Amino acid sequence: MNGVFLTNVTPFTKTFELDLEGLKRIVEFAESVGYKYIVPLGTAGEFSSLTFEEKVRVIDQVRKALSKGEIIAGASSTSFLETAELCKKYKEIGVDKIMILPPYYLKGNEKGITDYFIKVSELCDLTIILYNNPSSAGIDLSPQLIKRLSDIIPSFKVLKEARYNVVEFKEVLRLVGDKIDIIDGLEERALLGLVLGAKGFTTSMGSFSSLPFMIYESYKKKRDIDTTIRLYDLLLEYRTFIKFPLTMSHLAKLGAWLRGLISSYVTRPPLPNLDDVISEDVKRKIIEKINQILNFEKNGIR
Numbered sequence: 001m002n003g004v005f006l007t008n009v010t011p012f013t014k015t016f017e018l019d020l021e022g023l024k025r026i027v028e029f030a031e032s033v034g035y036k037y038i039v040p041l042g043t044a045g046e047f048s049s050l051t052f053e054e055k056v057r058v059i060d061q062v063r064k065a066l067s068k069g070e071i072i073a074g075a076s077s078t079s080f081l082e083t084a085e086l087c088k089k090y091k092e093i094g095v096d097k098i099m100i101l102p103p104y105y106l107k108g109n110e111k112g113i114t115d116y117f118i119k120v121s122e123l124c125d126l127t128i129i130l131y132n133n134p135s136s137a138g139i140d141l142s143p144q145l146i147k148r149l150s151d152i153i154p155s156f157k158v159l160k161e162a163r164y165n166v167v168e169f170k171e172v173l174r175l176v177g178d179k180i181d182i183i184d185g186l187e188e189r190a191l192l193g194l195v196l197g198a199k200g201f202t203t204s205m206g207s208f209s210s211l212p213f214m215i216y217e218s219y220k221k222k223r224d225i226d227t228t229i230r231l232y233d234l235l236l237e238y239r240t241f242i243k244f245p246l247t248m249s250h251l252a253k254l255g256a257w258l259r260g261l262i263s264s265y266v267t268r269p270p271l272p273n274l275d276d277v278i279s280e281d282v283k284r285k286i287i288e289k290i291n292q293i294l295n296f297e298k299n300g301i302r
Contacts, residue, residue: 001158001181002199004216005072006035006206007042009252010050010058011262018054020061022262026207027065029261033210034217037200038062039099041074043136044204044249049268052082056089063093072129076101080119087124099129099160104137110145114152121153129158133185136162143171150176160185160202166192173197187212187248188239191232194219204248208255209293211235234293241286250274255290 008030011022027038040062041047041055050058059073075086075098083100090098100120102113121128130149134140140163141149150156161172162185173182177197184193184201190212193201203212211231218228242248253265254274265274275283 001037001183003036004034004200004206004213005037005039005160005183005202006030007039007044007202007204008062009204009207009249009256009262010040010045010047011253011256012264012266012268014264014266016266016268018057019263020057022256023058023061024065025261026256027062027069029208029259030206031067031069034213035206036069037072038066038069039072039074039202041076042099042131042202043133044207044247044252045074046249046268046271047074047076049271052086055086056093059090059095060093063095070097071095072097072099074099075124076104076131078103078105080116080123083120084123087120087126091126095126097127097129097158098124099131101131101133101137102139102141104139107139110142113139113141113145114149117149117153117156121155124155126155127158128153128156129160129183130156131160131162131185133160133162135164143168143175146172147175150180156180158183161198162186166196169193170196188236190215190235191219191228204252205235205238205255207252208259208261208290210297211293234296238289238293241282241289245272245277246274247271251286251290254286255293258287258290259294 008026011019013019040058062071073090073095075083077083103116132141158181160183163169181199184198187203190201206212215231218224218231249267256262257265
């Protein structure tokens with residue numbers, strides 16, 4: 001698997017209900033501009049704020065909205081039994097790939113984590129995309145553990161690697177890059193990840209913008225380094241606004257709302273409401289940057 005993987009937001013109404021029509025519009029937009037892989041219920045999708053039933057509804061809506069792309073369904077949980085139940089529901093919907101984090105509350109040692117993933121693979125016969133996100137999950141899968149998991153779990157085919165340590169990122173590529181596909185899980189590292197040897201990268205920004213896809217195409221297909229760097233600079237300028245307590249979900253939802261794809265840019269608690277944590281001046285600057293990106297898509301680089 002290679003390319004840009006859209007880890008889309010989960011839109012809500014102003015009363016915190018699922019905005020399934022908005023979700024459909026995001027998926028349709030994403031396919032229309034070239035995104036092939038849609039990954040609902042990742043970090044940007046606020047998976048931990050959804051009920052079991054809501055997760056199934058989200059995956060069902062994405063599956064129905066897709067015309068030719070592939071879905072990688074988020075199935076992370078603190079319980080391998082719940083992940084297995086999600087897997088069964090997803091398979092009924094027509095999904096054949098799931099993405100899972102390591103268990104992120106009770107933190108076992110490497111033996112316990114290994115047993116967890118083995119249990120998931122025994123109970124779920126779908127392809128597994130393992131998601132290493134130490135900053136959010138609180139567990140950092142070592143390069144050696146990732147290699148061990150790739151050796152003993154045949155269904156483990158892809159790694160979404162979101163560690164910040166670039167040296168270890170490259171070590172993972174060296175150890176398992178010829179056996180499984182490595183996808184960079186940090187949008188802000190998109191270009192560097194490709195340079196280091198990743199097969200692609202994930203993006204939440206893709207919930208409203210084709211810019212990440214254009215970066216990949218410019219670098220991998222056209223080999224136009226100057227244009228790639230200018231595109232990447234624009235992505236990094238957008239990312240400068242993501243500072244606690246603002247998250248990528250906040251900005252991507254605001255962008256999708258400005259584009260007219262979703263009915264509101266509400267996030268569910270514990271994420272705070274965007275309008276409650278930034279000044280009008282900062283919000284104005286964010287909107288200006290998003291509009292600059294949207295105008296760029298229409299008019300090209302100037």
